[in-house]
Amino acid sequence: MFATEVTPFLFSSLQPTEREWLEKSVSPLGFVLASRKIRRAVVSCPDASSWAEQANQQAWTLDHWARVWIAAQLSETELHRLFDTAEIREWVALVSALPWLSHPEAWLLRATDAVRSNIGDVLDAIAFFNPYPERYFTESAWNQLILKVLFNDKPLANIQGLSSRQNQALAQDILLLAKERWAAGRDLASAAWQLIVSFPSDEALRMVEMLAQKPRVSDQQAAQLVLAAWHRADQPTNVTWHDII
Amino acid sequence: MCSSHDLPQNHPSHFEGSPSESYAHVVFDQPWESYVAGMTFFDPHIHMTSRTTDDYQALADAGVRGIIEPAFWLGQPRTGLSTFQDYFNSLIGWERFRSSQFGIRHFCTIGLNSREANNEALAEQVMDILPLYLYKEGVVGVGEIGFDDQTPAEEKYYRAQLELAKEAGLPVQVHTPHRNKKQGTERSMAIALEHGLAPHQVIIDHNNEETVRSVLDQGFYAAFTIYPFTKMGNERMVDIVKHYGSERIMVNSAADWGISDPLAVPKTAALMKVRGISEEDIRMVTFTNAFTAFAQSGQLHLDDFTQPVTVDQSQTFQGNTVLRGGQQPRVDKQSGIIR
Numbered sequence: 001m002f003a004t005e006v007t008p009f010l011f012s013s014l015q016p017t018e019r020e021w022l023e024k025s026v027s028p029l030g031f032v033l034a035s036r037k038i039r040r041a042v043v044s045c046p047d048a049s050s051w052a053e054q055a056n057q058q059a060w061t062l063d064h065w066a067r068v069w070i071a072a073q074l075s076e077t078e079l080h081r082l083f084d085t086a087e088i089r090e091w092v093a094l095v096s097a098l099p100w101l102s103h104p105e106a107w108l109l110r111a112t113d114a115v116r117s118n119i120g121d122v123l124d125a126i127a128f129f130n131p132y133p134e135r136y137f138t139e140s141a142w143n144q145l146i147l148k149v150l151f152n153d154k155p156l157a158n159i160q161g162l163s164s165r166q167n168q169a170l171a172q173d174i175l176l177l178a179k180e181r182w183a184a185g186r187d188l189a190s191a192a193w194q195l196i197v198s199f200p201s202d203e204a205l206r207m208v209e210m211l212a213q214k215p216r217v218s219d220q221q222a223a224q225l226v227l228a229a230w231h232r233a234d235q236p237t238n239v240t241w242h243d244i245i
Numbered sequence: 246m247c248s249s250h251d252l253p254q255n256h257p258s259h260f261e262g263s264p265s266e267s268y269a270h271v272v273f274d275q276p277w278e279s280y281v282a283g284m285t286f287f288d289p290h291i292h293m294t295s296r297t298t299d300d301y302q303a304l305a306d307a308g309v310r311g312i313i314e315p316a317f318w319l320g321q322p323r324t325g326l327s328t329f330q331d332y333f334n335s336l337i338g339w340e341r342f343r344s345s346q347f348g349i350r351h352f353c354t355i356g357l358n359s360r361e362a363n364n365e366a367l368a369e370q371v372m373d374i375l376p377l378y379l380y381k382e383g384v385v386g387v388g389e390i391g392f393d394d395q396t397p398a399e400e401k402y403y404r405a406q407l408e409l410a411k412e413a414g415l416p417v418q419v420h421t422p423h424r425n426k427k428q429g430t431e432r433s434m435a436i437a438l439e440h441g442l443a444p445h446q447v448i449i450d451h452n453n454e455e456t457v458r459s460v461l462d463q464g465f466y467a468a469f470t471i472y473p474f475t476k477m478g479n480e481r482m483v484d485i486v487k488h489y490g491s492e493r494i495m496v497n498s499a500a501d502w503g504i505s506d507p508l509a510v511p512k513t514a515a516l517m518k519v520r521g522i523s524e525e526d527i528r529m530v531t532f533t534n535a536f537t538a539f540a541q542s543g544q545l546h547l548d549d550f551t552q553p554v555t556v557d558q559s560q561t562f563q564g565n566t567v568l569r570g571g572q573q574p575r576v577d578k579q580s581g582i583i584r
Contacts, residue, residue, distance in 0.1 A: 035382045036543065085330065085374075087337040087381040119342040 002100035057129035067093035095125040134161025171199035190218035280515040289535035290497035315389040354388030362402040388418025471509035491529035
């Protein structure tokens with residue numbers, strides 16, 4: 001269980017007064033007050049766990065850690081109440097806590113609501129370094145997440161499960177988005193093209209050949225990586241998808 | 246009341262007008278913005294929910310770095326608790342984000358406004374959810390509360406909210422009525438004292454020439470709303486500061502859905518400068534006093550105003566590896582081309 005396993009790390013990072021307050025504040029009000037009672041300092045968690053990885057990548061502050069720790073021990077009713085009245089940083093903490101709640105699958109609507117949010121930090125909290133979408137999103141919810149990140153010019157590489165959740169419908173969506181962007185004289189993040197590699201088609205080939213003619217170097221590199229995977233070009237040297245934004 | 250447009254019936258041999266009129270010839274001979282270039286401002290009362298992104302851009306350009314949005318009446322009476330809750334949520338959520346995109350720190354005060362206190366059935370439900378919001382980050386007071394018609398229901402919920410403020414250790418932002426203003430202001434102050442609030446924890450808003458002396462004498466903060474036609478004009482405001490000095494006085498715009506001016510604070514600063522008020526006094530009434538009054542909430546820190554908002558955002562997600570919501574791209578409003 002998340003709270004139990006995290007307790008040693010969290011308590012050892014807190015000052016005695018903070019710890020004393022936190023131990024008696026496992027309540028919705030405690031969740032709210034955490035920002036007043038616990039320092040807003042980023043801490044790094046040395047544990048080899050997927051929550052430590054998420055927390056370190058998202059740079060959780062101590063008050064954020066405390067909020068997630070409290071949230072993981074609250075009832076469903078209490079959590080819904082907190083979601084319904086959340087201030088921005090509270091909302092971010094709740095969204096980042098979703099994979100660590102006792103029945104994560106029950107929170108799908110709250111997770112997709114975060115994808116729908118136009119508040120940058122809230123979208124980032126579900127999209128980046130959060131294992132929830134990879135584990136629990138339906139295919140259509142997953143595809144919306146990817147498209148929203150691309151639409152907002154945010155970095156695709158920070159999404160967990162990019163390759164494991166590839167699908168035919170998403171590949172088609174990417175081609176449509178690229179066409180729309182090109183028609184408007186705008187660019188699409190070059191990294192998006194890795195999502196079509198497993199789904200070759202005549203149309204995809206035509207578009208990748210157009211991509212290869214774009215002036216942006218990262219577009220040319222992306223085109224070469226796709227074409228190489230389809231055995232239509234040489235593997236580029238010194239370039240992988242990790243290098244392409 | 247006479248206005249500067251009235252033609253005198255007689256031609257007096259010596260000046261008999263107001264102090265404003267005596268130096269009415271001292272006007273801006275450059276664009277007003279140039280007088281306040283490089284200065285920064287804090288507007289402690291503005292309803293951004295009712296304003297556009299153009300206004301945010303204009304505030305940022307004029308040097309406004311922080312604002313407080315008090316919870317108020319939306320122009321249309323609410324019919325249920327959910328709309329109150331969603332409104333409070335927008336003050337601590339969406340509006341705060343919208344503001345941050347323009348580099349402006351957004352804070353709010355939360356409360357049940359006086360008009361809607363008269364719908365007692367609904368008011369009771371709102372009172373139940375208020376404590377949930379008063380402890381949120383960035384909530385710097387209980388407000389705007391007080392009297393409108395001065396009914397018994399308004400008094401009941403004003404008193405109840407003073408108790409909430411006391412319990413939460415938050416300052417109170419008091420709206421004073423348009424009708425029977427002087428009496429309503431005195432009554433608001435007397436009730437606050439009766440509930441054991443210290444005068445310095447209470448900001449009495451929408452003052453005028455008739456209310457200011459008593460407010461200051463009793464030790465309260467006196468806020469002035471620079472709002473065309475119905476509240477203060479900035480020329481009258483200059484007179485007030487010349488007469489009373491800058492201690493515990495602050496100006497705000499209260500810009501909302503009415504004909505109002507979100508740039509009222511920097512425009513007033515510009516006029517003060519033209520009319521010879523010291524930069525130190527200008528700073529007090531357009532930044533420091535409001536900051537000090539609401540910092541009693543423990544939710545305002547001066548460091549926040551010396552760093553760009555985006556720096557603070559990146560603290561949550563160390564470094565810039567994650568692209569932030571960040572600043573909005575600038576749009577050239579003069580151009581006929583939209584890209």
